[in-house]
Amino acid sequence: MLDLKGSSETGWEDQTAVKHEDNTLQPTESLAEPQIAEMEENRNGKFHRSFSPRQVHVISLGSNIGSGVFIATGKALATGGPGNMIIAYTLVCTCVWGVLQSLSEMTIAFPVSGNYIDYADRWVDPALAFGAGFAEWLGWTSIVAAEAGFFSVLISYWAGDSFPMAATITLFCAATLAIFLLPNRAFAWFEYVTSLIKILIFLIIIILSLALILGAGPKGYIHRGESWTEFNPFLNGFAGFSTCALLATWAVGDQVFIGIMAGEAESPRFSMAHATKLVPARVNFIYITSVIFVTILVPSNDPRLLGASAVAASPFIIAVEDAGIPGIGSLLNAGMMFGVLAIAAESVYLSSRVLRTMAHQKLIPERLAGVDDKGRPRLALIITSVVAVMLAYIQLSAGGLTVLNWLVSITSASFFTNWIIISITNWRFHLALKAQNDPLFNEVYAWKSSLWPLAPAWLMLISLLLLVCCIYAGAQPTGGAPFSANNFFQYTIGLILIIVATAGYKIVFRTPWRDTKTADCISGRRTLSSDELAMLDKYYNQPAWRRFFTYLQLW
Secondary structure, eight states, X not given: OEEOOSXXXXXXXXXXXXXXXXXXXXXXXXXXXXXXXXXXXXXTOOOOOOBOHHHHHHHHHHTTOSHHHHTTHHHHHHHHHHHHHHHHHHHHHHHHHHHHHHHHHHHHHSOOTTHHHHHHXXXXXXXXXXXXXXXXXHHHHHHHHHHHHHHHHHHHHHHTTSSOHHHHHHHHHHHHHHGGGSOHHHHHXXXXXXXXXXXXXXXXXXXXXXXXXBTOSTTOOBOOSXXXXXXXXXXXXXXXXXXXXHHHHHHHOXXXXXXXXXXXXXXXXXXXXXXXXXXHHHHHHHHHHHXXXXXXXXXXXXXXSBTTBSOOOOHHHHXXXXXXXXXXXXXXXXXXXXXXXXXXXXXXXHHHHHHHHHHHTTSSOGGGGOOOTTSOOHHHHHHHHHHXXXXXXXXXXXXXXXXXXXXXXXXXXXXXXXXXXXXXXXXXXXXXXHHTTXXXXXXXXXXXXXXTTHHHHHHHHHHXXXXXXXXXXXXXXXXXXXXXXXXXXXXXXXHHHHHHHHHHHHHHHOOOOOOTTTSOOSTTOOOOOHHHHHHHHHHHTSOHHHXXXXXXXXX
């Protein structure tokens, strides 16, 4: 919700100003302490605030739309059936609201790059910050490698087996990493353009899916929900649900990408508040609509679904081919390729910022925290890129689908683990503000989560359910197979690595549990400049219908 009461600091340059009823800015006290805090924040180089509100808006619309919605929905359908699939995706999608409500409160006030890792350090425990950073870096670096595998699937749609997987991975990695040789503004425009492409492709998919359900195409027929009535909608029981939930977590993503971008956004207050409403609505609409159409169009026993056989395919392309519509499959395949490349670039961006934040906080060697004159954390980018490429090439020797399953499991575990950490950190953040009588939420245009503490509480509840799903899926393989150590570690390896890393860091360095009365509520705190106040005044003076249409605007 928007809170328009109270006073607000408006700058750290020379003096603070508060906004009075006559809309004038009057100086108050010296800001020596915030100036020192800002110098400390930039001691390893300074990120450029090069992401405009419009770019953040469009990227918010298109981010995380990739192989998870285009292809991996097929594996969820083949493993859990339509019933388990819809329930699992619905529950996971509600977590997006909880994540952004909890994260935005902290990010709008403290828009530092690598945000919630910094917050876990200052308000909870440095060991938890290390665990969160390690989980986030590992999860998103694994996504780069997983997307390389899916990119090979998309290439094979045209080339079959004639194009070697090694060549595909090489081309994919080169295309993904080349963008980071340029300044950050180039990355922002790349994500902006690919987000527009993904939005267009998804709109085509929605319209086409509806037409296919109604019998469009030379071979089309009216679908009456046969996949629900003729096959078991709840395949493999709770084990099937658990697999669907973990796949949904991987597909939806942990949604911290927009929060990380706030550290380099021109106006974090506007961009994050906008994204907090936009992203949950977009995620729920895209994923739930896609899942419903998939369950109607494609039966869960189709051998072409990813996970049902070694042949991987998008359920949307399967539906188009079955209807006999020429050309559409190639169009969708090309659009999906852009989506996969964009997700991989997002992953490299996010992972490198997380690694840089850990180094900046001295959780790992500070040398990795350096930011060059173009606003890039060069060493963090190099390390992240090298590890991502190595994981991608491992798929050549160990079997592509097997490695892909391990990468998806690692990423899913890292996401719901960090959701738990975000909910804990948000709760401690409120305790610190209360203990220090901090007037943060009373400042002009302050942003506070609606119905707090509902968001972090709901996020914690669903994350604990996902934890149970992770352990259960590892202990109880789908299809009635007996327990195996390989299956158990495939599902729990990410969770085990995160717990060992966090506990080991705590034991070795004996990190302190932060006292809410003395926890840092100053470093990195951003107050609204006079330009931002003027922009927000102009925005909120518009009629409600005009503000609503800004969520749909693409330029």
